Amino acid sequence: MSDSISRQDAIDAINIHFGFNIDEEYGSAVQEVINSLPSAERKGEWIEQVDCEGKTRRILCNLCNWKSGQYQWENLNYCPNCGAKMK
Numbered sequence: 001m002s003d004s005i006s007r008q009d010a011i012d013a014i015n016i017h018f019g020f021n022i023d024e025e026y027g028s029a030v031q032e033v034i035n036s037l038p039s040a041e042r043k044g045e046w047i048e049q050v051d052c053e054g055k056t057r058r059i060l061c062n063l064c065n066w067k068s069g070q071y072q073w074e075n076l077n078y079c080p081n082c083g084a085k086m087k
Helices: 007-018 022-026 029-036
Strands: 046-050 056-061
Touching: 007 022, 007 029, 022 029
Parallel strands: none
Antiparallel strands: 046 056
């Protein structure tokens, strides 16, 4: 059995449980947190782009081509753009 649920289902469950619309009460903060969680279904990997001197310039998500700076991705185990879990 899978533990996966949609992000919208999570937001709807929070709204029902607390009896109000989280977007109205907290703006988009809760939705941003939920949307930033890694996806259970998608698995990706970081691809290094190197310059002509062999130095890493940036890293790409192989699924959505999100580009990070050289050091922004080092501690990420998921893509902040598409939510894929990274190898």
